[in-house]
Amino acid sequence: MKLYYSPGASSLAPRIIAFEAGLDIEYDKVDLRTQTTASGRNFSRINPKGHVPALALQSGGILAEVPVILEYLADQAPSALLLPKLGSWERYQVKEWLDFTGAELHKGFDPLWEAPTPPNARELAVCRLQKRIAYVDQCLRGQLYLGGPRFTVADAYCFTVLSWARFHRIDLTGHVTVLEYMRRISTRQMVKRALQAEGLSIVA
Numbered sequence: 075m076k077l078y079y080s081p082g083a084s085s086l087a088p089r090i091i092a093f094e095a096g097l098d099i100e101y102d103k104v105d106l107r108t109q110t111t112a113s114g115r116n117f118s119r120i121n122p123k124g125h126v127p128a129l130a131l132q133s134g135g136i137l138a139e140v141p142v143i144l145e146y147l148a149d150q151a152p153s154a155l156l157l158p159k160l161g162s163w164e165r166y167q168v169k170e171w172l173d174f175t176g177a178e179l180h181k182g183f184d185p186l187w188e189a190p191t192p193p194n195a196r197e198l199a200v201c202r203l204q205k206r207i208a209y210v211d212q213c214l215r216g217q218l219y220l221g222g223p224r225f226t227v228a229d230a231y232c233f234t235v236l237s238w239a240r241f242h243r244i245d246l247t248g249h250v251t252v253l254e255y256m257r258r259i260s261t262r263q264m265v266k267r268a269l270q271a272e273g274l275s276i277v278a
Protein backbone atom coordinates (compact mmCIF):
# COMPACT_ATOMS: atom_id res chain seq x y z
CA MET A 75 0.00 0.00 0.00
CA LYS A 76 1.06 3.57 -0.58
CA LEU A 77 -0.30 6.66 1.13
CA TYR A 78 -0.28 9.92 -0.80
CA TYR A 79 0.08 12.74 1.67
CA SER A 80 0.93 16.35 2.26
CA PRO A 81 2.71 17.24 5.54
CA GLY A 82 0.25 18.20 8.29
CA ALA A 83 -2.81 17.78 6.05
CA SER A 84 -5.66 15.40 6.85
CA SER A 85 -3.45 12.62 5.47
CA LEU A 86 -1.62 12.77 8.82
CA ALA A 87 -4.55 10.84 10.34
CA PRO A 88 -4.10 7.73 8.17
CA ARG A 89 -0.35 7.88 8.80
CA ILE A 90 -0.98 7.89 12.57
CA ILE A 91 -3.30 4.90 12.19
CA ALA A 92 -0.87 3.03 9.93
CA PHE A 93 1.85 3.54 12.58
CA GLU A 94 -0.48 2.59 15.45
CA ALA A 95 -1.55 -0.53 13.54
CA GLY A 96 2.04 -1.47 12.69
CA LEU A 97 1.26 -1.48 8.96
CA ASP A 98 4.23 -1.29 6.68
CA ILE A 99 3.19 1.09 3.93
CA GLU A 100 4.95 3.44 1.56
CA TYR A 101 4.49 7.21 1.58
CA ASP A 102 4.55 9.57 -1.37
CA LYS A 103 4.47 13.32 -0.78
CA VAL A 104 2.13 15.37 -2.96
CA ASP A 105 2.63 18.98 -3.96
CA LEU A 106 -1.04 19.98 -3.95
CA ARG A 107 -0.40 23.18 -5.91
CA THR A 108 1.30 21.49 -8.85
CA GLN A 109 -0.47 18.13 -8.34
CA THR A 110 2.81 16.24 -8.62
CA THR A 111 4.11 13.56 -6.31
CA ALA A 112 7.63 13.27 -4.96
CA SER A 113 7.96 10.16 -7.12
CA GLY A 114 7.24 12.32 -10.16
CA ARG A 115 3.66 11.26 -10.91
CA ASN A 116 0.68 13.38 -11.86
CA PHE A 117 -1.46 13.16 -8.72
CA SER A 118 -4.69 14.17 -10.44
CA ARG A 119 -4.45 10.93 -12.41
CA ILE A 120 -4.17 9.01 -9.13
CA ASN A 121 -6.98 10.85 -7.34
CA PRO A 122 -9.02 12.92 -9.81
CA LYS A 123 -10.51 14.79 -6.82
CA GLY A 124 -7.04 16.28 -6.43
CA HIS A 125 -6.88 16.03 -2.67
CA VAL A 126 -4.96 14.01 -0.12
CA PRO A 127 -5.13 11.50 1.38
CA ALA A 128 -5.32 8.76 -1.23
CA LEU A 129 -4.38 5.18 -0.53
CA ALA A 130 -3.13 2.95 -3.33
CA LEU A 131 -3.92 -0.70 -2.65
CA GLN A 132 -2.04 -3.81 -3.74
CA SER A 133 -4.99 -4.62 -5.99
CA GLY A 134 -4.37 -1.42 -7.95
CA GLY A 135 -7.44 0.28 -6.51
CA ILE A 136 -7.29 3.77 -5.02
CA LEU A 137 -9.19 4.63 -1.87
CA ALA A 138 -9.96 8.25 -1.07
CA GLU A 139 -11.83 10.12 1.71
CA VAL A 140 -10.33 10.17 5.18
CA PRO A 141 -13.04 8.22 7.08
CA VAL A 142 -12.97 5.38 4.53
CA ILE A 143 -9.18 5.17 4.44
CA LEU A 144 -9.06 5.12 8.25
CA GLU A 145 -11.66 2.38 8.45
CA TYR A 146 -9.82 0.35 5.82
CA LEU A 147 -6.46 0.65 7.58
CA ALA A 148 -7.91 -0.21 10.99
CA ASP A 149 -9.59 -3.28 9.49
CA GLN A 150 -6.20 -4.51 8.21
CA ALA A 151 -4.99 -4.87 11.80
CA PRO A 152 -8.01 -5.78 13.95
CA SER A 153 -5.80 -6.77 16.88
CA ALA A 154 -4.69 -3.14 17.25
CA LEU A 155 -8.29 -2.33 18.29
CA LEU A 156 -8.36 1.04 16.52
CA LEU A 157 -11.98 0.53 15.54
CA PRO A 158 -14.66 -1.44 17.39
CA LYS A 159 -16.05 -4.67 15.93
CA LEU A 160 -18.13 -4.49 12.76
CA GLY A 161 -21.83 -4.27 13.59
CA SER A 162 -21.29 -3.17 17.18
CA TRP A 163 -22.95 -0.05 18.63
CA GLU A 164 -19.48 1.26 19.52
CA ARG A 165 -18.40 1.07 15.87
CA TYR A 166 -21.32 3.24 14.79
CA GLN A 167 -20.45 5.75 17.49
CA VAL A 168 -16.88 5.98 16.23
CA LYS A 169 -18.20 6.33 12.67
CA GLU A 170 -20.46 9.13 13.82
CA TRP A 171 -17.35 10.91 15.13
CA LEU A 172 -15.53 10.29 11.85
CA ASP A 173 -18.37 11.88 9.91
CA PHE A 174 -18.70 14.77 12.34
CA THR A 175 -14.96 15.40 12.13
CA GLY A 176 -15.03 15.27 8.34
CA ALA A 177 -18.13 17.30 7.65
CA GLU A 178 -18.18 19.74 10.56
CA LEU A 179 -14.59 20.19 11.71
CA HIS A 180 -12.40 19.41 8.70
CA LYS A 181 -14.61 21.24 6.22
CA GLY A 182 -15.18 23.99 8.79
CA PHE A 183 -11.53 24.93 8.30
CA ASP A 184 -11.84 25.17 4.51
CA PRO A 185 -12.60 28.92 4.29
CA LEU A 186 -9.53 29.60 6.42
CA TRP A 187 -7.16 27.92 3.97
CA GLU A 188 -8.45 30.05 1.12
CA ALA A 189 -6.29 33.15 1.04
CA PRO A 190 -7.09 35.96 1.32
CA THR A 191 -10.16 35.27 3.43
CA PRO A 192 -12.40 38.35 3.77
CA PRO A 193 -12.55 39.33 7.49
CA ASN A 194 -16.28 38.54 7.75
CA ALA A 195 -15.82 35.11 6.21
CA ARG A 196 -13.02 34.36 8.67
CA GLU A 197 -15.11 35.54 11.61
CA LEU A 198 -18.05 33.39 10.56
CA ALA A 199 -15.88 30.31 9.97
CA VAL A 200 -14.10 30.72 13.33
CA CYS A 201 -17.40 31.24 15.14
CA ARG A 202 -18.84 28.04 13.64
CA LEU A 203 -15.69 26.11 14.48
CA GLN A 204 -15.73 27.40 18.06
CA LYS A 205 -19.28 26.03 18.50
CA ARG A 206 -18.30 22.65 17.10
CA ILE A 207 -15.15 22.48 19.21
CA ALA A 208 -17.25 23.37 22.27
CA TYR A 209 -19.41 20.36 21.46
CA VAL A 210 -16.33 18.10 21.28
CA ASP A 211 -15.16 19.56 24.59
CA GLN A 212 -18.49 18.79 26.23
CA CYS A 213 -18.50 15.19 24.93
CA LEU A 214 -14.95 14.55 26.12
CA ARG A 215 -15.64 15.54 29.72
CA GLY A 216 -15.25 12.41 31.82
CA GLN A 217 -13.76 10.30 29.03
CA LEU A 218 -10.32 9.93 27.53
CA TYR A 219 -11.19 9.58 23.87
CA LEU A 220 -14.12 10.25 21.55
CA GLY A 221 -15.26 6.62 21.58
CA GLY A 222 -14.66 6.17 25.32
CA PRO A 223 -11.63 4.73 27.11
CA ARG A 224 -9.75 3.61 24.00
CA PHE A 225 -7.94 5.57 21.25
CA THR A 226 -9.57 4.98 17.85
CA VAL A 227 -9.38 6.18 14.26
CA ALA A 228 -11.74 9.04 15.17
CA ASP A 229 -9.17 10.45 17.58
CA ALA A 230 -6.42 10.35 14.95
CA TYR A 231 -8.66 12.35 12.62
CA CYS A 232 -9.99 14.81 15.21
CA PHE A 233 -6.47 15.40 16.58
CA THR A 234 -5.13 16.09 13.10
CA VAL A 235 -7.87 18.57 12.25
CA LEU A 236 -7.81 20.37 15.61
CA SER A 237 -4.05 20.77 15.32
CA TRP A 238 -4.78 23.31 12.56
CA ALA A 239 -6.33 25.65 15.15
CA ARG A 240 -2.92 26.92 16.19
CA PHE A 241 -1.91 27.64 12.61
CA HIS A 242 -5.09 29.69 12.10
CA ARG A 243 -4.79 31.41 15.51
CA ILE A 244 -8.04 29.93 16.77
CA ASP A 245 -8.12 30.33 20.52
CA LEU A 246 -8.74 27.00 22.24
CA THR A 247 -8.19 28.23 25.79
CA GLY A 248 -11.95 28.09 26.47
CA HIS A 249 -11.92 24.37 25.65
CA VAL A 250 -9.87 22.97 28.50
CA THR A 251 -10.92 19.36 27.96
CA VAL A 252 -10.04 19.53 24.27
CA LEU A 253 -6.61 20.94 25.15
CA GLU A 254 -5.99 18.10 27.59
CA TYR A 255 -7.16 15.63 24.94
CA MET A 256 -4.79 17.12 22.37
CA ARG A 257 -1.91 16.91 24.82
CA ARG A 258 -2.80 13.30 25.70
CA ILE A 259 -2.79 12.29 22.05
CA SER A 260 0.37 14.19 21.22
CA THR A 261 2.28 12.14 23.80
CA ARG A 262 1.45 8.82 22.13
CA GLN A 263 4.58 7.22 20.75
CA MET A 264 3.13 6.60 17.28
CA VAL A 265 1.66 10.09 17.05
CA LYS A 266 5.07 11.58 17.86
CA ARG A 267 6.60 9.34 15.21
CA ALA A 268 4.01 10.37 12.63
CA LEU A 269 4.54 14.08 13.36
CA GLN A 270 8.27 13.63 13.13
CA ALA A 271 7.98 11.76 9.83
CA GLU A 272 6.16 14.78 8.38
CA GLY A 273 8.61 17.28 9.88
CA LEU A 274 6.04 18.70 12.29
CA SER A 275 6.46 19.79 15.88
CA ILE A 276 4.24 18.70 18.76
CA VAL A 277 0.91 20.39 18.38
CA ALA A 278 -0.87 21.10 21.63
Ligand SMILES: N[C@@H](CCC(=O)N[C@@H](CS)C(=O)NCC(=O)O)C(=O)O
Nearest residue numbers: 083084106124125126127139140141
Ligand atom coordinates in the same frame (compact mmCIF):
# COMPACT_ATOMS: atom_id res chain seq x y z
N1 LIG B 1 -13.35 14.89 1.71
C1 LIG B 1 -11.94 14.73 1.57
C2 LIG B 1 -11.26 16.04 1.92
C3 LIG B 1 -9.76 15.99 1.79
C4 LIG B 1 -9.13 17.37 1.82
O1 LIG B 1 -9.80 18.38 2.01
N2 LIG B 1 -7.81 17.38 1.66
C5 LIG B 1 -7.09 18.63 1.61
C6 LIG B 1 -5.92 18.59 2.56
S1 LIG B 1 -6.43 18.45 4.23
C7 LIG B 1 -6.54 18.84 0.21
O2 LIG B 1 -5.96 17.95 -0.36
N3 LIG B 1 -6.76 20.03 -0.33
C8 LIG B 1 -6.26 20.39 -1.61
C9 LIG B 1 -7.30 20.42 -2.67
O3 LIG B 1 -8.46 20.01 -2.44
O4 LIG B 1 -6.95 20.86 -3.76
C10 LIG B 1 -11.42 13.58 2.43
O5 LIG B 1 -12.09 13.19 3.40
O6 LIG B 1 -10.38 13.00 2.10
